[in-house]
Amino acid sequence: MLDLRLVRERTEEVRAGIRRRGGEIDLGEFLALDEKRRKAQQEADDLRRKRNDVSEEIGRLKKAGRQADVQVAEMRAVGDSIAALESVIREAEDAQRNILLTIPNLPHASVPDGRDETANVEVKRWSPIGTEPPKLSFEPKPHWDLAEYLDIIDFDRAAKITGARFALYKGMGARLERALINFMLDLHTTEHGYLEVLPPFMVNRASMTATGQLPKFEEELFKVENGTYFLIPTAEVPVTNIPRDEILPDEDLTLKYTAYTPCFRREAGSYGKDTRGLIRQHQFNKVELVKFARPQESYQELEALLADAEEVLKRLGLPYRVITLCTGDMGFSAAKTYDIEVWLPAQDRYREISSCSNFEEFQARRGNIRYKPKGSKKTEFVHTLNGSGLAVGRTVVAILENYQQPDGTVAIPEVLRQYMGGAERIEPRKK
């Protein structure tokens, strides 16, 4: 959510920022509401002051055993006027907030302009042998063929049990998924300084609103029937909401959390896209990184967050590249986003495996997450950041495809072996 005063006082800058993202916005109604609200507020304040003064006088008169009927009658009328003004204020406030909640964040100055993903800017490439992915000496198989041959993921059974876009992991498949979760959490907690949390997988409307999923993107969420809860689309939601409506001590910043959770997404509007395999599921696992930072430090924290996510891929020996999303490709709440894309040999392209963003104070304002800078009288909004570290299902895809052997077996990356009982490769299960 943008600062109301920013919208009022620097309207042109806001309009220009939205335009950079490819949007047009008419702030006329908002500004009119603002004027109306402030005028009513002023009048109500004046009347309240009068009521406060006179009510005190009534108290004194009554205590002294004297009549106060005239004052009481007068204040009854004043009370009615205040009530009328309050409803004007309330309505204007609600209307203003509803408008503010649908305005996206303004892009950071360093974000490249562009209308869609074709304008994203590549930042770097990495691979175990330099920058470019190694060439396989044979025709790489897609991960769904490998998974079927190895009998480690069963999409047909999952479709029977639930429906399309779900997966049933079996044997070494399930073990690999679990190994990755543990490996990532261990790395982030013991080497990168994050505190592990295991949050609820369902959240309420207020939490979804704070991070920006609501009110605009309800159709992308699973809602629990007979309740007001939503399944989380990412751990970002419950974890960012941990300090909602709180004032953090300055010395606690930068606060760093990591969390494993499953993620649930409707994937509305993606019919026919990535229908095969693990790439696009209604339920997938993810290890998330979340930070609460001082505003002046948030961009260096974004670089550090990105490096923490990259480290997972480096240790796994998976080729990747980093891109900066252009203004038109960024999410609603983000001020700046880096995507990490992992190399998938069978698709002969890079695919998103992590998204690392700085939301600046956009989410903090919605969630009222503040801190008091040392030596300052004022509280300020923190900056929130988060990134995948990493999407686990897609990491499985990348391992299957990058570590596949000519015979269809898959080598297990060195760092994962201790998590998989010392196994060095995944082979078809012996009956």
Place this chain on the structure above:
RNA sequence: GGAGAGAUGGCCGAGCGGUUUAAGGCGGCGGUCUUGAAAACCGUUGAGCGAAAGCUCCGGGGGUUCGAAUCCCUCUCUCUCCGCCA
């Protein structure tokens, strides 16, 4: 599911219709004292809106009243006991 008790400033806790502009304590900050620290003492210390005057905020919402932290209704959450349960 049944019965009961609660929700007050960063924390604890008093207040139960009109000097509450929320007592007191803890914690924080500043000072005195000290070689330094501790202790002691003194002062200071909630949030929001507004250019200011001022106004609002005692879990959320609604009501009664000239006036509500205080009375009534309702919702949410917490705690205790009983029952059930992974």
